[in-house]
Amino acid sequence: MLIDAETAHHAALNFLRAIQGFPPALGLARLCYRQKPEKELAVKLAGLEFPNPVGLAAGWDKDALASEALSAFGFGFLELGTVTRWPEKGHPRPRIFRSFKDQWIVNRVGFANDGAEAVAGRLKRIDPKGKTVVGLSVGKMLASHPKRLIPEAVSIMEMCYSYVSFFSLNVSSPNTPQGFKMGGRGFLEESLRELSAQNQHIAQRLGQSPKPLFVKISPTVSLAEVDELARVIRGSGVSGVIAANSMATPRGGLSGLPLQLIALKMTARLRSRLAGSVPIIGVGGILTPRDAWQRVLAGADLIQIFSGFVFRGPGFVRQILSYCLDQMHKEGFSNISQACGAKADYYAR
Numbered sequence: 001m002l003i004d005a006e007t008a009h010h011a012a013l014n015f016l017r018a019i020q021g022f023p024p025a026l027g028l029a030r031l032c033y034r035q036k037p038e039k040e041l042a043v044k045l046a047g048l049e050f051p052n053p054v055g056l057a058a059g060w061d062k063d064a065l066a067s068e069a070l071s072a073f074g075f076g077f078l079e080l081g082t083v084t085r086w087p088e089k090g091h092p093r094p095r096i097f098r099s100f101k102d103q104w105i106v107n108r109v110g111f112a113n114d115g116a117e118a119v120a121g122r123l124k125r126i127d128p129k130g131k132t133v134v135g136l137s138v139g140k141m142l143a144s145h146p147k148r149l150i151p152e153a154v155s156i157m158e159m160c161y162s163y164v165s166f167f168s169l170n171v172s173s174p175n176t177p178q179g180f181k182m183g184g185r186g187f188l189e190e191s192l193r194e195l196s197a198q199n200q201h202i203a204q205r206l207g208q209s210p211k212p213l214f215v216k217i218s219p220t221v222s223l224a225e226v227d228e229l230a231r232v233i234r235g236s237g238v239s240g241v242i243a244a245n246s247m248a249t250p251r252g253g254l255s256g257l258p259l260q261l262i263a264l265k266m267t268a269r270l271r272s273r274l275a276g277s278v279p280i281i282g283v284g285g286i287l288t289p290r291d292a293w294q295r296v297l298a299g300a301d302l303i304q305i306f307s308g309f310v311f312r313g314p315g316f317v318r319q320i321l322s323y324c325l326d327q328m329h330k331e332g333f334s335n336i337s338q339a340c341g342a343k344a345d346y347y348a349r
């Protein structure tokens, strides 16, 4: 790799910001990349209407810099962030490593972001043309004790409540101290209950409907732990589970191909345990349109891409959507939600 991966990422973000600032370029991007809305691909979930099931995973646009350009690439939804209450520098650079040949990314960024105030200011100005759903991932400061997770998350939510359609709680970062303990059962149970209650309070105070809350979990768990997580999530009041974050390794969080089978099986297992009671957002190692379709069959109501977007580029969303449409027609599904979980038992084995 000739150029540092994080430098390349910032260059891509700057390019998208330039497109955003120049309407003809934005229009051209829409023309080239955005699939025309298809009813069969639309998903209704947690009271939200997703024009299609393909989302951008958290961490790609942490600071909400490029949502209009990303929307032009055809995403059905964007999970911006992870944002913390105050700005974070994260771990020292270099901290993102990737292999195009072997299709993996390792990162130990550690939530570097501009902080809730700056991000709220940008979210306020977003006007993604079309109906791309925009949500925000929230986490705690690197140095904060896990007990601070909910107060800090609530504070971020209060600042951004009117500008996004959903929030997700990141309890699974492989790069924050105690990131894993945070995903443990007792802690998770208590945190989700508290956050759901606070969500109701904020909505009441602002005279709005409560926003859907998702929780993002770690893939570094045993099958028995997945069952336990499913039980906790089922009783927690959250509107969805995002499975999964990058996998913890000594070098940092591992994403891409090495995560594929684990994330696929996790989706299928969750599907069989949750039995449709809590929607699943499948993420991890979706690198081809076929992987995306497989994830839907395994039980993902929605999917997200990160590494696949980095390696395949902006045309990837459209490729996934047109492949899914073809498969739906071939296999006799009249909409994508019908296909969701059709092979969960097979992939859960």
Ligand SMILES: Cc1cc2nc3c(=O)[nH]c(=O)nc-3n(C[C@H](O)[C@H](O)[C@H](O)COP(=O)(O)O)c2cc1C
Residues within 6 Å of the ligand: 057, 058, 059, 060, 062, 081, 082, 096, 105, 106, 107, 109, 111, 137, 170, 216, 244, 245, 246, 254, 255, 256, 257, 259, 283, 284, 285, 286, 304, 305, 306, 307, 308
């Ligand atoms: C450089 C990088 C930064 C990431 N930052 C975040 C983050 O801030 N919050 C989060 O929830 N996930 C973050 N992730 C995890 C991704 O959202 C995703 O769960 C993971 O990469 C697996 O998907 P993939 O195999 O398609 O890359 C990050 C991943 C990478 C590679």
